[in-house]
Amino acid sequence: MAFTVMPETGDTRTATVRLAGELDMSTVPELDTAITQLVGTGRNRLVVDLAELAFCDSTGLACLVRGDNRCAEVGGWLRVTNHRGHVARVLAVSGLDEFLQYQP
Amino acid sequence: MEPATDDDVVLLTVPADGGYLSVLRTATAGLAARLHFALDEIEDLRIAVDEACAMLLAIAPRGADLECRFSVTEDALTVQVSVPTVRGAKLPSESSFAWKVLTALTTAASAGAADGKATITLLTQRTSA
Numbered sequence: 001m002a003f004t005v006m007p008e009t010g011d012t013r014t015a016t017v018r019l020a021g022e023l024d025m026s027t028v029p030e031l032d033t034a035i036t037q038l039v040g041t042g043r044n045r046l047v048v049d050l051a052e053l054a055f056c057d058s059t060g061l062a063c064l065v066r067g068d069n070r071c072a073e074v075g076g077w078l079r080v081t082n083h084r085g086h087v088a089r090v091l092a093v094s095g096l097d098e099f100l101q102y103q104p
Numbered sequence: 105m106e107p108a109t110d111d112d113v114v115l116l117t118v119p120a121d122g123g124y125l126s127v128l129r130t131a132t133a134g135l136a137a138r139l140h141f142a143l144d145e146i147e148d149l150r151i152a153v154d155e156a157c158a159m160l161l162a163i164a165p166r167g168a169d170l171e172c173r174f175s176v177t178e179d180a181l182t183v184q185v186s187v188p189t190v191r192g193a194k195l196p197s198e199s200s201f202a203w204k205v206l207t208a209l210t211t212a213a214s215a216g217a218a219d220g221k222a223t224i225t226l227l228t229q230r231t232s233a
Contacts, residue, residue, distance in 0.1 A: 022129075025158050026122035055129070057154045058202055086147045093208060094201075 003027035005034045013076070015043040020052035023060035031060075035067040035078070044076025047102050051082035056090050064100060079103070114174040120164040120187050128172060128185075129154050135174050136181055141230050148209040149181065149228050155205050156185050156213075156224040163193035163222060179230045180211075186223035195222055 003021035010016065015038045023031065038046060046067065050056075068078040079102035083091055091097040116131055118124040132153045136146040157170060164170065164187035175182040195215050196202050206213040212227040 022126055024122065024125050024154060025161065026125060055126075055150075055154075057151055057158065058205055059158055086151070089147065090151065093205070 003030060005030050007034055007038055009038070009041070009043060012042055014045040014047070016047045016049055018049040018052065020054075022055035023053060023063070024055065024057050025059040028059050028063045031063050032066070035063075035070060039070055039074060044071045044074045046071055046076070046078040048078060048080045049082050050080055050087050051084070053083070053087050054085075056087045058094070061090065061094055061096055065096070068100065112176040114176065116172040116174070117169050118172075120161055120168040120170040122158070122161055124170070125154055125157055125161075128157055128170075131172070131174070132183065135176060136228070139176060139179070139181055139230055141181070141228075145228065145230065149183075149226075152206055152209040152213070152226050152228070153183055153185070155202050155209075156183075156226060159195055159202055160185055160187040160222055160224060163187070163189045163195065165190045181228050181230075183226045183228075184223060185226075186221050188220055189217070189222045193222075195224070 003023065006018040008016045017034060019031065021027065035046065048064065064078065064080060071078045080100045081102040091100070114135060116128065118127060129150045133146050133150050136149050141149065160170060168188050171186050173184040206226065210226045211229045213224065215222065215224045
């Protein structure tokens with residue numbers, strides 16, 4: 001399954017990023033780039049929708065934390081939503097689910 | 105952890121490039137399914153192999169090969185992955201996050217270095233009947 005990053009900008013400060021496929025060390029750079037671009041346009045509140053993400057490893061988790069740090073530098077945050085199955089388990093095992101869980 | 109001689113052994117060599125991680129994950133899942141591992145166990149092993157390979161890729165020189173040896177017994181799968189290493193490179197310490205993931209997801213995980221190669225060995229015993 002090919003990895004895709006689908007950013008949808010909301011208002012001037014928010015964006016939703018839908019991920020599909022597998023997030024590992026070979027696809028992390030695509031997400032890094034997308035986050036950098038969104039932050040560059042002033043979006044510092046990013047909701048990453050993981051509904052269609054089939055795989056995520058520790059390099060993927062590190063990318064999400066890096067994204068949150070990048071948003072925090074400009075007064076915002078990155079949160080994840082709709083994780084399920086394996087991806088939910090990885091987030092739970094790492095303890096990041098509580099930290100990164102999107103709460104509208 | 106040396107497997108018995110009558111095991112089925114599957115050897116897979118791929119370029120030491122992150123783009124091949126998905127191939128190794130798929131092979132791992134396929135072999136674990138053959139052993140009738142439970143779905144959760146297959147997922148755990150899939151990520152363990154991915155994490156082990158990602159650690160090795162970080163210390164492999166450009167153009168190297170990543171060698172995987174899957175050894176299949178009736179109720180266990182041993183995966184041994186190795187790469188040649190760049191001079192002076194070291195695997196993350198056993199207190200690192202990546203190692204914690206490996207030991208949490210497998211029955212046993214160990215690492216070694218010899219003759220300019222680093223190797224990670226993962227043993228997963230099937231717990232389901």
